[in-house]
Amino acid sequence: MKFHWHRIVLIATLGSASMLFGQGGRLSNAAGQSGSAESMAAHRAAHAAPVQGAEKATAGNEVIIDNFEFTPASLTVSVGTTVTWTNREDEAHTVNSTTDAFKSPPMDTNDKFSFEFKAPGTYPYYCKLHPQMKGQIVVQ
């Protein structure tokens, strides 16, 4: 190390009464503005799967975003399934396909994004804000 003579000096500051400067201007930032917001229920109804299978398919159509993770990180669905991602976190996230097959708008807390997978294949995706967050949808 060449040198390090950063000196630390303290200066006392006076605490003072807190003041608020107006409210107002709250942005309307509605949740659920995803492009293909096809509800899973509607989707399920459209596909006359057996009841038992439909129950499982419903649970298997969802990806939860929380704690900087996609859960499940890998989801296997059948062709024609609409997958819905829900952001359960106070941080914003996105769902971006690495091959540009799909791309969510920025997702605020409780926003949802849905995409229907029409062709078989493996679709890796990530969060544009936090690319260390990765997941994949396997369509069979």
Place this chain on the structure above:
Amino acid sequence: MTKSVTRRTFLKGVSLATAGVLWTVRGRSSFALAAEDAQPAASDFTFVQITDTHVGFKQDPNKDSLVTFREAIAEINAMPTPPDFVIHTGDQTHLSKAEEFDAAAELLKSIKVKEIFYVPGEHDELDDGQEFLKRYGKGTIGTGWHSHDHKGVHFIGLVNVAKLTSTGLGTLGQEQLDWLKKDVERLRPSTPIIVYTHMPLWMLYPQWGWGTEDGEQALSLMKRFNSVTVLQGHVHQIQNKIDGNMTLHTARSTAYPQGEPGKASGPGPIKDVPSDKLRSMLGLTRMNYSGQKHSAAIFDSTLADKQL
């Protein structure tokens, strides 16, 4: 990384009551050297860094980030000596929406200052930087990088959020590094340099993506200078690193605090902050240069202090 942590302790501040902390950045007395070089000494001036205003954020612990943004601006406007300019180091908006940029601009124009310099944060780049560049791209290069000289000090605004790595780190990219090399090669080593950018230029905590993959390349281009200060945001808390003649500093957000590296479960907002404590975790940074005393100082003030 061990080196970084050890050296950071040199800058550990102690605070008196609710006092703000002043870090004096003497480096190798760059201004004294400047005088020896018979260059014009930089005169005294002040500027303010505001960062991570996250207009559009409305979750715990701050249901309306515009209110605290306004308080921060009131602090700037109440300064006894107005700053020469203000620097906004990114995450101006939460989701890159046009209406968020509009609301931010509406507040920013109420700052009583001649000029505001901008670099984007990753939250401003969700539309690949279109809105940001439309508003703040004039006179900049590439994704918004730029430089200017002020009273003998060379200022450089870098963009490290246009493309993140697969591990979440920021990048500058070769084009910007090439520009930076050209930008600084004409300067004398005695010229004080102040860089401002959004994500930490050093590897503060790569596990959370808190660093810039090619940041070291940028820093190495500035190693020959006697005094280099790098001002950053992104982490919503104060962190420091000193490396020789370089001082790297991150400022508080005006919107919400984030957890300390490794101590919190992740890099998101600290949700459970009592409302009477929130403002002690939000703030602004002021930097004073004194050409007379050959010194520079970084001063962090919280919204609770109100003593910017």
